[in-house]
Amino acid sequence: MDRELKVYNILEQPFYITRQKHDTTFNMPVCHYHNVYEIYYLLEGRRNYFIQNKIYPVVKGDIVLININDIHKTMDFNNSAHERILINFKKDFIAPLLDDNNCLLDCFLSENKVIHLNVSEQSFVQSILMKMLEEDRKKQKGYRTYEKILLTELLLFINRNMEKFNEQKRYSSSIQNKMSEVALYLMENYMKKISLKQVAEEFFITPSHLSRTFKKTTGFTFVEYLNSIRIKEARKLLKETGKSVMEIAELTGFESQTHFGRVFKQMTGMSPLQYRKQPGF
């Protein structure tokens, strides 16, 4: 069983693009969130994408938008092959091109995380992405500047059409909706003492069924997901307040400081104090 939960501070470079094809069943091995924006474009196949508290079915021609610190994971759909292009970038990368309102990044704040493109839109977006890949491969003079321009064009296109994309209705099964509600419940109640049994009672299903279905639909075990939310909040409190580690453990739902420290280290690779003392605070 994969119990790995990771917080990634990825990207030595401010911009990263990659194209990958998987012929067989592939599940993202790590449940994670990171300090960069992510744009995921599905060239072929179908996937399920878990973001924050919702499961989104993703098909060919869909764009997935992952904001900084959004918990996410891609998952297999009926053992189907797929091919995707993934872009990660830091805000700094396009900072010179942002206006005062940072409107290029508005699309990452939308509740709608997956947008479906029609055929002509797919063609337009793919042409931009292929140019990006070409630039990144050849690394000719000024390639970073051209990548900035291409990324800006892509973000402009998405933001200008966001209103239309937000009207799109996505199909989700009733069980996916229910698991989304459970995930939302955990996001809103992580600071309380929560058990699988208690949540199962809240949603009128048995603990074993909740456990199994939650894992199947989200890719996270119940505890993995709960801990990831708690540690995400703990990082914020360590960064933004002067509260003691014990206080933060209590505020994030951990009854034991020992256990808090252990989970924190498992997810971030360092103890709470080491995290607070990191350069940049």
Add this chain to the structure above:
DNA sequence: AGACTGCGGAGCCAGGAACC
């Protein structure tokens, strides 16, 4: 105050079978 370790009970996970 916080980090770390060992221990043990509680609770979770996941597989199988069965029901509706």
Add this chain to the structure above:
DNA sequence: GGTTCCTGGCTCCGCAGTCT
């Protein structure tokens, strides 16, 4: 397809103690 029940194996998590 969705759900429940049962169960063995395993992990989680809090406690106690020690060290820095």
